[in-house]
Amino acid sequence: MNRRFVSLWFRHLTTDWLTLRRPELKDVPFVLVTPARGRVIITAANALAEAQGITAGMAAADAKAVIPDLQVIDDIPDQAARLLKALGEWCIRYSPLIAVDLPDGLLLEVTGCTHLWGTEKDYLKEIITRLISKGYDVRGAMADTIGAAWANAHYGRVKPIIAPGQQTNVLLNLPPAALRLDAIILDRLQKLGFYTIKSFVGLGRSVLRRRFGSDFLLRLDQALGTENEPLQLLRPAEPYTERLPCLEAIRTATGIEIAIKTLLEKLCHRLQGEGKGIRTAVLKGYRVDGQVIQAGIGTNRATHQVNHLFKLFELKISSIEPAMGIELFTLEAPKVEDAEPEQEILWSAESCGLENNSLAELLDRLANKVGANNIHRYLPQERYWPEQSIKPAPSLKDKPATVWRTDKPRPSLLLARPERIEVTAPLPDNPPMLFIYKGERHIIKRADDAERIEREWWLDEGPHRDYYVVEDEQGRRYWLFRSGHYLAEERPQWYLHGFFA
Amino acid sequence: MQHAKKDIISQLQKNILLWQGFAPPVADKAKGIGLGPIEEAFPNGIFPTGAIHEMLCPTPEQAAATGGLMAGLIAALMKPGGACLWISTSRKLFPPALMGFDVSPDRVIFIDVQRDKDVLWAMEEALKCEGLAAVIAETREISFAQSRRLQLAVENSKVTGFLLRNDPRKLGTTTCVARWQITPLPSEPEPGLPGVGWPRWRVELLRVRNGNPGSWKLEWADGRFEPVTEVNEELNVQERRIAG
Incomplete structure (x- = not known):
């Protein structure tokens, strides 16, 4: 699925917030300041002040000279981050995947969310109008990549939504600052006359890397969509773990059983709600003496059946050594898969095919004891x-x-390694008359004609085998073969390879 | 008076069977397993499913023959579409051979364990799994107590179990419903044809719980068990004489 991202840019985040808190500031130019290096520096200016040329980074005294009635208010440190977090939480109504983009933006992954509001345009319009009506001056843009959405929100002039796959065309006309680069690199680009992305995007990568470093290329790739960019989510997807601290250190098998059951119930309840099931799970016990002991299980198919999983752990309980006692249990499910809905109840319990759940559960139990590679x-x-x-x-x-x-007939028992036998054969290509196997003479009464099986010459070289089904005088049936042809200089070797029913 | 006594005795015998885990057969299931006259040796004249059978195979040749007979039995048990478990420590069974007895080898799951003790553990676990067609375990020794555990497991689940006693050292009492021994016999090809014929065995029931032990000749021909009677054999010999 094509991924889509929205970048939101709050142009006057802190000042807008202050205006909301103190409505009397609405029609007054004001700035937020913070002391730095013995001067008072402006950290943010509202729209009215900006219109008169006041920008962040100026000294407050200079700004006062420009606008004599400028209101100067002390900035609250980290206020922007707190505001963005709150706004991000509010935005979860639009998409579950939200990241804070410091100092003044939010990033939303909106893949598969937009159709709930009609079109992408309606979706973006809804977000922006809701935020503007709250009193925030916000710009937003949507694109296939975070970089392109960010660039378009901050520097785009044409339209906020970049159609899927079109980010390159739009980016070409934007200034290099749209790529979220360091000030130093931007300065260098400016000096070299690269005023738009178009002017350097066609240059060789090695050239660009030498001049501007690999971070620059990464940013460019991320904007164009050739490199993946991870989001630091506001609400990360919770890993499937459960903790169970114990009031008193657990030292008995019964105690461990109860702990496992409690943990499994909690975890499975959650998994069931999400339609998932455990494939592997690890139980860890933190002991009083500082050691961590663990036991792991695996299943053949994703399951969230507490009883079944408990049975698997039950086999491991004997290997859990509590020593002085276990203080804390954790249960993790590193491998979780979508569980198939239970349908087996519909089928009769009469026959248990390979698809049956109880068979899979049985195999899980066996695999946990004897090892999955032995099944x-x-x-x-x-x-x-x-x-x-x-x-x-x-x-x-x-x-x-x-x-x-x-x-072709195949023997019931097949020896892993064919065993050498001594043979008396009347003629080449005839079945033998008698053979000696493990010191016993077998006189052959009946025999089928040879079945020649060639080696797969493209895989291994060697002589072919001529197989004979033979029956001795007592009715015992064997599968013998002669390795290779009869040659003048050496006699071929005979082997016994299997027993027929 | 005499008549009533007989009734009481037969009723009591039935009760004993019931207490020993022999459920009376359900009407539609009483089709038999295709063993012909051998089935008469079992109580009620029906091959007991949902029980443990013990098969002695002192030599590999006998093990191969046992494998054949058992594959034929599993084929009947797996008819409704079940799966089957084969547990062993040193497995020699060649899966493609099962196809010759109408068992699809991909419906058999092989479990290879290290020790005999694990074989019995795995078998007990497997026998508890309701709906499995059959569980086969190759083990050398089994004690009475161990066989009792297996018996209890099958009584609940109605799974049929087979114990293959490869090269057993001592034969103690077990709770198994029957003790079999299968020995290969010379095959009789179609009259006038050379080569090896259909697999033929001597099937001996050394012990049958509440049944009659005996010995039979059996042949697997054309996808089913075919009892070899003296009459048949006589006929064959005559035909061969004519053909010869």
């Missing part, structure tokens, strides 16, 4: 070499991509 399910693979005709399935949901072959 296998196999899918057919289109390869002839017997050892490679199957491949492990990565998850329970995978379906076989090809069919299981049944045209």
